[in-house]
């Protein structure tokens with residue numbers, strides 16, 4: 001057992017089995033042993049790779065999209081650009097470089113990064129050291145400066161802890177993690193949750209992204225009151241369904257989520273229908289979700305790729321073409337262009353946003 005596993009085992013020995021939500025949150029955010037607190041998980045040498053790490057085009061296009069979304073919401077000053085869970089800061093660095101062409105946006109731009117990991121704050125600070133516009137950091141969305149903001153969340157919601165419920169013969173019981181013969185094992189709480197009434201066969205599992213929904217409600221309510229727009233890009237499904245999607249990834253391979261806690265990335269697929277319900281419950285308007293491939297094509301990834309290829313050496317040209325295909329392909333259900341979705345949130349009766357405009361025959 002690693003150090004975090006020993007700590008979790010002693011919590012279970014003292015308090016009894018813990019919820020999946022608490023387990024995930026200990027694995028990801030334990031102050032000293034949590035996954036995001038101890039390591040830089042990104043890139044080819046890390047555990048996983050994200051869209052901005054695949055190609056500069058992703059962040060550049062999101063930067064230009066932000067400038068347009070800001071202009072269409074009335075060009076409020078300052079132009080506040082917020083990123084949730086910015087990883088190594090690659091998306092923001094590319095977005096800011098591209099946004100320089102949007103002069104009036106860039107001139108009044110103020111950036112706020114929302115990040116819990118000190119280690120990643122350091123990486124982001126280094127990456128953005130040369131940026132001429134003010135950049136600040138806060139630890140949670142509740143601490144964001146007031147006022148309209150363009151808020152970007154790429155692969156943020158998938159990293160938030162979820163709750164699981166198991167259907168038993170006496171109702172839905174919260175799924176827990178306990179110790180069986182010295183190893184972590186899934187079980188169920190003895191008492192059922194009375195408010196859960198979904199019909200399902202015994203053994204079915206329900207995944208509820210309570211923290212994601214709370215954060216979405218907070219952001220949507222903020223947008224309704226103060227203006228601005230939220231862009232969520234993540235992998236997930238557009239319909240809430242039974243079943244669980246908890247996955248652990250280490251060095252680009254799936255591993256058992258109960259093995260090596262804190263050493264593998266724990267995520268779930270985002271329930272976009274749940275996010276849409278939360279945003280609408282707060283009185284906001286939702287745009288999408290649409291597939292990432294369609295979103296990126298509509299905001300001009302093909303033109304950007306052509307421009308990059310025109311000035312590139314042959315092997316670079318190949319790299320641009322292959323990252324374009326990787327980000328936008330919709331052939332297989334697991335292709336990023338199809339598995340990943342984009343969702344935007346604005347005030348009611350906002351104009352259609354780039355990337356979310358209905359296409360004839362689509």
Ligand code: SAH
Nearest residue numbers: 036050085086087114115116117154155159
């Ligand atoms: N957006 C980046 C990184 C995604 S990984 C990219 O696309 O490359 C998830 C990020 O969210 C990490 O930066 C992690 O430290 C951060 N994070 C996880 N939980 C968080 C929370 N509750 N509040 C703020 N940031 C969080």
